[in-house]
Amino acid sequence: MGSQPDPLAPLKGLIAEQVGVVVEWDGCGAVTLSRAESPTRIVIDLFWHKTGFDATRYQGGTPEGALLHYWVSWIAPGTRRDSKRFRICHNLQQVADELAAWASPVPEVPAVVTVESAAPALRQPWLNMPPAPEPRVSSSVLDEAARAALDRDLGCLDWPRLVAHWPVAVDGSPMLKTRVLLAAYGPPTSRRQPCLMVCGADTKRDMKLALSGQPGGFTITVTDEFADNQSDSWAARRSWWTGIPEPAEPPLADQCRALLAEGEFSQACDRAGVELGDLLRHAAAGSTLTGSSVTHYVDFNPTWVPVLHAALARLGPWLLADGLARVEARLAASNKKPLKRSTWSRRLVDFPGQSQQRKLGLHAELTPDGQPCLDIDASASNARLPLSDWTDPRFLAGVTTAERLA
Secondary structure, eight states: OOOOOOTTHHHHHHHHTSSSOEEEEETTTEEEEEOTTOSOEEEEEEEEESSTTOOEEOSSOOOTTOEEEEEEEEEOTTSSSSEEEEEEESSHHHHHHHHHHHHSOOOOOOSOOOOOOOOOOBOOOOSSOOOOOOOEEOOSOOOHHHHHHHHHHHHHBOHHHHHHTOOBOTTSSBOSSOEEEEEEOSSOOSSOEEEEEEEOOSSHHHHHHHHTTOTTSOEEEEEEEOGGGOSOBOTTOGGGTBSSOOOOOOHHHHHHHHHHHTTOHHHHHHHTTOEEOHHHHHHHTTOOOTTSOOSSSOOOOGGGHHHHHHHHHTBOGGGHHHHHHHHHHHHHHHHTSOOOTTSOOEEEEEOSSOOSSSEEEEEEEEOTTSOEEEEEEEEOOOOBOOGGGTBOHHHHSOBOHHHHHO
8 A cells, every 4th residue: 555645745845945944844733934034934834624614733644535724924023913924825825925925025114104284174164053962871781870970971061062073074064974972981891881972963864954953963872882992982072072171282283283284294203202113104105015014914905005194194193192091091990900012902994895804904002111103903803092082183073264274
């Protein structure tokens, strides 16, 4: 009886074609490839499966009818995230693509990020003030303390001021399908909790009714929500919806705006102490990031550059430190202990057209020394950094003609 063919022979042949590569096989179904001039190494874990999604680690053979596949990881020791790229390859051609990308020269990181400036929308005036809706309470977990806090918030809610700060679309009209968290009740948690929410009109017809001073355009509810998943939160900006005087902006805000108006994005971030990650620098310059240190196998598509630039043009760099500090404090309180920095981030913008669970987007985090950092990252989490914690307020609520000319 002849010997069985080696199922790893095709992979070994592919590896043998690589130039200047040191190969280390282990006895647990994995091979490590390293190259002296490369800052990363490749680890290929071998698995097989027959049906479904259950995978079994390769340990010297495969059952009849089983399919061999390869889990390819790029490892960059000493970086903020050791495993920087991962792809499950179902055939050798996909493995060959990974090895070719790994062998490609790493492009130089752009030193400066420039973004064309943008002007805030001209806010359309409300012809008539829409009436304040009656709050609807549907939360099932309001205890006595939460009920008292809710009553205080509803008692000091300044409806005209809230409407004046309502986000606007690019044409200056009130934004449709917008939900804003005003307050969350109870201790910080990663679970649902009672939240005071204000919601705008879902349709242009309902918004026209609101613009004419008729009811129906807005709703105020108290529902059980994931506070961390809301697109915007004004919990730290009570002057936008109560009678509390609005604090003056720091001088840093105007300094950053002046730099952003000249397209000097890197300089504006430097002034605010915001670091820019290498992936963001590549992506802003239009690089595909193929073969670079992407967290997961999701490559940046150059068609996303306008989406990225539009987000960066609206950035208020001076807001990020406080916004991320609030996230960190909430995470520490809900987890009963501080989380290690650089182990979490918050999404600012998702890039369109992605169907996988882990989506690539613009993220912000705190570095180990507490500095805000913007970078491109992939995440399956729905947690977000609220719009008002990173967007220049003038891009949220728009400006008058006089304000734009000032």
